Amino acid sequence: MIDFEPTEGDQKILDQVRAEALICRNYARYYDEHEHEFPPEELEEAKGKPNVYTMFAGRSESDSGIGIMSMLISAGQTWGDYSVRMHRGTGGLGNAALRAAGTPEQNEKWGETTLAMAITEPGCGSDPSMVQTTAVLDGDEWVINGEKIFVTTGCRCDGVVVWATVDKSAGRAAIKSFLIEKGTPGFVVAQKEKKLGIRADDTAAFVFSDCRIPRGNLLGGNEEVQQKGSGGFKGVMKTFNMTRPGVAAIGIGMAEAALDFTRDCLTEAGFEITYGGGLHSAPAVVDKFQRLEAKYEAAMLTILRAAWLSDEGEANNTEASVCKAKTGEAVRQITQGCIEILGPMGISREHLLEKWFRDVRITDIYEGTGEIQRMIIARSLLGYTRKELN
Amino acid sequence: MISFKLEEEQQIARDALREFADQVMRPIARECDEEEKLSEEFLAQSWELGLVSTQIPEAYGGGGEERSPITNAIILEELAWGDVALAIAALTPAAFAYAIVDHGTDDQKQAYLPLFCGDSYHAAALAVNEPTVAFDPSIPRTVAEAKGDGFVISGVKSFVAMGDRASHFLVVARNNGGLDAFIVPRDAEGLAISKNEENLGLRGLPTATLELERVELPASARLGGEAGSDVRQLLDNSRTALAAAMVGVSRAVLEFAVPYAKEREAFDQAIAQKQGIAFKLANMHIETESTRWLVWKAAAQLEQGIDATRSAHFARGYAAEQSMWIADQGVQVLGGHGFIRDHLIELWFRSARTISVLEGTLGI
């Protein structure tokens, strides 16, 4: 049945997430201004409180799906703050890759660790098939050489899933994922990047020089390089089907915070925000605000749609891109619009709105830019291959 | 539980109406528009589908199925994909009948619902729109006053669908500071019905302007009787219905533009291979989907009896903006050919502009 209301059980979890998020918000400004300090693994306030994810136990069939709830929880958390959590989360983007492509043994070995994901290089971002980092088999070890940049959780992760080519002449089919643990000789965290927003997040640059890892660290274990087609590569790309909705959810939570703040300011200033009147009945500022709200609603629903398909076990490749593209644009328009509505008050660092405006900007960039998502959507609409539309 | 799952019957209804829209509506859409004439044969065919009577209780001769705004939103998207003018023509009686089912007294149900359960098309219509600048349906200029046991209504209503033949109009008016809806028979004294309006789009749909000059009505004409009715809910319902129809137009445009862009070549390539075109198509798809989920959310709230005013406001406002934008992009994808009346894109461009300024009219 088509339904958009969380169950009582869902709501209990989401209420707790929001309550915790409000606590985290108290720390938001501090870690934004102290970019090189890390938020604690666990806040003082978290002591003795259950991690929300443990509340998933005991949920029934009639509650919303795990994918849907993960999106709502992410959004609820970032509604508080992007980087500060009561409890540190249970993994990074690399963990999603491990779950999607790792062997059972690999999942057993690294499933509990926090893994970052390193695809992007100084010379290659949107087109990951141009990865220059190399992996050469030498006896029972892979030797990794290359540079990776913009690695989320790069400083605090226990290890990283690195994309490298085993044969530069073989194109995309030769790109494989390798699991490299922190502390491996030849693996250096070169720097923590300085950013526009999400400053408390540790985004790092890595250098690998003759970094030797065991042969078994090839994710999925398939050493073969298919000469034709991109089957293997597509497998690797599958990771994005939940991470794209995931980063969209992260973005929409911040946009919601911006809307809530703006609504409070408008109400306090005496503007009445009502619905149901004519299209031209509200004052311009209220109309503008409501249009931003509609964008929020629309984006949120595309995220839930992609997550729901995943919960149903259905393909959601296009929908993951739809929600990422839609949200990437919506959160920019929403936070930019909220500042416009509030004017000088909106740009003051006394409030978090200017921070949200900076923080959400990443949504349309990482995990594939808005342009790349549109290319994926268009290819799917048109039945085009990568060759026919790029 | 948050879910996008269609019930099996909803899937069946969607598929059946998609076929009906494709095979019965599409072939006649252009001709109805050009000749500004509804196809009576189409009305009969659509009536046979039982679209209007299915959700009328058995006690009044209907199919007895639960009222389902969600199912109706899905159906409306399909029919509007076929043609908006024809879709409104087919479903105008439903808008009236659903208002009676949802808000009417037993006597009103007894009196009016059987009209829609017969073998042939029967028209009755909502009269909500008014020809005023910046029209606000929550503060209409049409006003009712108490007189004796009954009411006197005065005002002007426009874009009243099937105005050429509707037996009754459900007129929304201000009453004593609030909103009420009144059942006005076609032959009421003081009611003047214009000949068919001439509009930008939906030319196949006969619409009329109603002038109500101190029309006297008995107390029983007030929807919901003494208690009155939740006209806000009725307007929310219409807004959601209109938005559902706009999704249908958007999808029609997109589904036409995609194969066209693959076929048409310029500069040694299909135009679809140029990002300037491909990204337009992607955006059209993104917004068609976004709008549909807004509609479903409002429809789900209506179905569950939750206050849907905010969701319906978003659905209608967003759909209005996006369906116009999508139709506009559709014309651009076709270039000069988008401007020529050979293709339906030109008609959809006018449909989008027309339907997106309306209130009332439809119901789900």
Ligand SMILES: Cc1cc2nc3c(=O)[nH]c(=O)nc-3n(C[C@H](O)[C@H](O)[C@H](O)COP(=O)(O)OP(=O)(O)OC[C@H]3O[C@@H](n4cnc5c(N)ncnc54)[C@H](O)[C@@H]3O)c2cc1C
């Ligand atoms: C804070 C942050 C965190 C990140 N985290 C990670 C991480 O954890 N792991 C990781 O591997 N990467 C990460 N990234 C990298 C991110 O995914 C890339 O920056 C992004 O994919 C874009 O690549 P690029 O920066 O090289 O831009 P480019 O590829 O140089 O693109 C520049 C512009 O050109 C456009 N463009 C490129 N190709 C096309 C095309 N075919 N058609 C139309 N337009 C095109 C792009 O959309 C963009 O607008 C992170 C980046 C940031 C800033």
